[in-house]
Amino acid sequence: MKKAELIFVPQTSKGHLIPILEFAKRLVDHDDWISITVAFVKSPSDSFTDAYIESVKTSKLDRFEFIDVSQQEEHHSLVVDHHSQSIKYHVDALMETHMPLLKDFVTEISSSRSDLDTFTGLVFDLLFVPLVDIAHQFNIPSYIFLTANAGFLSLLFHLTTQHDDTWNSPDFKRSYPDELSSGFINPVPFNVLPSALFDKDNGYPWFMMTAQKFKAVKGIMVNTFEELEPYAISGFSDRGSPPVYPVGPVLDINCKPYTELDLAQCKKVMKWLDEQPRSSVIFLCFGSFGHFLAPQVKEIALGLEQSGYRFLWSLRVQSLSPRQPSRNDGSGCVHYIEDMLPEGFMERIQGKGIMIHGWAPQVKILAHEAIGGFVSHCGWNSILESLWFGVPVVTWPMYAEQQLNAFKMVKELGLAIELRLDYEELNVSNVVTANEIKKAVKQVMDDGSEVRKKAKEMAEIARKAIVNGGSSFLSIQRFIEDMIGEN
Known part of the structure; x- marks a missing residue:
């Protein structure tokens, strides 16, 4: 040849x-x-x-x-x-x-x-x-x-x-x-x-x-x-x-941190996950461009807390205030995000959940046996990663073709729990409530759910492909x- x-x-x-x-x-x-x-x-x-x-x-x-x-x-x-x-x-x-x-x-x-x-x-x-x-x-x-x-x-x-x-x-x-x-x-x-x-x-x-x-x-x-x-x-x-x-699926399943800051973040997260029971943690991550306004941040926090499940939450925020920093990886931003959360939230979640500000080692997190569900912006790479590791998804699309991806996962394939299919990022009037979030988290974390079973089956099929x-x-x-x- x-x-x-x-x-x-x-x-x-x-x-x-x-x-x-x-x-x-x-x-x-x-x-x-x-x-x-x-x-x-x-x-x-x-x-x-x-x-x-x-x-x-x-x-x-x-x-x-x-x-x-x-x-x-x-x-x-x-x-x-x-x-x-x-x-x-x-x-x-x-x-x-x-x-x-x-x-x-x-x-x-x-x-x-x-x-x-x-x-x-x-x-x-x-x-x-x-x-x-x-x-x-x-x-x-x-x-x-x-x-x-x-x-x-x-x-x-x-x-x-x-x-x-x-x-x-x-x-x-x-x-x-x-x-x-x-x-x-x-x-x-x-x-x-x-x-x-x-x-x-x-x-x-x-x-x-x-x-x-x-x-x-x-x-x-x-x-x-x-x-x-x-x-x-x-x-x-x-x-x-x-x-x-x-x-x-074309993935880099050995994806590693590429900066010292990312490496430190990764070590902290993996240490915490190692201490959690199997399939006990709900992971929330919304991609490089997924941001939330303050009212939505508060509802997510309340929904997670009310669900009763452990959680790992990667958060980027968008504010209408001049206080908003230009990047989400500085200590000043950490304090500002805490200002957006319900009063006493950080104290009440001690031991139950952690928050990441900025980059998250998503592949390593999804691969960890402690993860039981994934609230995702439904970027196609993220969906493939979740399927590869058999982690069921809750759909929260933000932009580009993500709403179409969410529709496919829920309505066409039955591989995800519907939270929203048509969410529009940074729409002040379009807030997903704490009750909706709590309900979706409980559904995806249910050990006997059909979606969980189908995600595990698709993981085996993906690896054979x-x-x-x-x-x-x-x-x-x-x-x-x-x-x-x-x-």
């Missing part, structure tokens, strides 16, 4: 970089003839990217090459605040700073790589799909690695079929009935679709552009597995879409064969 080189172009936030590079590692494990070049733009203050890339280099040194395309640029022009409290700001900043650099790089490398015996193609992150056009200019095969699930991909393809009807009507904004979208067994309510989809000037055009670029590639790798989303995956073959390869002969293992093999056949 001839050698094959793939150039990966990832986004460098944790939720995108880890799965796409873990997939790249699996590719080189599958085939001795594959090598990987990773082209990325690193922000100067981003210590995580450096540390994670070094760990990949160490494990696969002779098969990976990394190119930081920002090295020749002015330092100040590439600053992207990865701790930004706005997902929209984060994406806009990435597009403004990263895309021109990556466009130049892809153009240069595509025009210089004439030897297609070794240069097999480009693999793009979801956020960088406009680069597909450049690959086409030079007749270079392009692929997409999707960190979301097959249901989200089916929504993208659905958009292209509805553009001239429902989506282009005068009463565009949230005025159409629930739709039966291919890829979903149940009609999909509008209020679980990404809110940006209803921004006709900005969000909707981005979704349409993305869907069209997805249709134009040679293949799409999706971080899911056939047994988890059989209905969605089986539907792709009927649409004339590019080949879809379910290759997940990626080993030799499993569905995702064979899907990766099929991708390699198809990719080399294209060249």
Whole structure:
């Protein structure tokens, strides 16, 4: 077999970089003839990217090459605040700073790589799909690695079929009935679709552009597995879409802290968990961009306390007050969060629960036998991690496609307890009450619950999917064969 080189172009936030590079590692494990070049733009203050890339280099040194395309640029022009409290700001900043650099790089490398015996193609992150056009200019095969699930991909393809009807009507904004979208067994309510989809000037055009670029590639790798989303995956073959390869779950289950502060936090948390009984702790974590206003923080605290269960709560806050610090990892913020809690709460929970401010070692926590349930923002990586360890989920989606993920987990798969499906972050009038939280926690922590049983069963299936002969293992093999056949 001839050698094959793939150039990966990832986004460098944790939720995108880890799965796409873990997939790249699996590719080189599958085939001795594959090598990987990773082209990325690193922000100067981003210590995580450096540390994670070094760990990949160490494990696969002779098969990976990394190119930081920002090295020749002015330092100040590439600053992207990865701790930004706005997902929209984060994406806009990435597009403004990263895309021109990556466009130049892809153009240069595509025009210089004439030897297609070794240069097999480009693999793009979801956020960088406009680069597909450049690959086409030079007749270079392009692929997409999707960190979301097959249901989200089916929504993208659905958009292209509805553009001239429902989506282009005068009463565009949230005025159409629930739709039966291919890829979903149940009609999909509008209020679980990404809110940006209803921004006709900005969000909707981005979704349409993305869907069209997805249709134009040679293949799409999706971080899911056939047994988890059989209905969605089986539907792709009927649409004339590019080949879809379910290759997940793609996780870094050995994920480690990357700073001294994170390491100290991790040790503290794991020591406390070691002292707790098996399946006795409810874990709450809401991702890098999941923040709460003061009224919601109080309700969560009351709900946890009233549930009677031990808890581990990772909290980021958003305030309308100028007292709000710019980051959530300083001691001043700790005192401010305590001001938001019910009076006497910290004293009453002594020994029953702990709170983390900022980063949490989520993978290590979910892997711990003391964890019995997970209240989650329903980011797809977090859902896959919970399923891998057989931890049942309570749905509290915040932004992006998380509401759709929550709908899939509750209504389509029966793998989660519904707290909310359509929660909107930082909506002052949309407060989840302490009673709702208490009820959901009690449901998910019930040893005899059906959801707990199904989560444990799916954990076994997920682990079988990626080993030799499993569905995702064979899907990766099929991708390699198809990719080399294209060249």
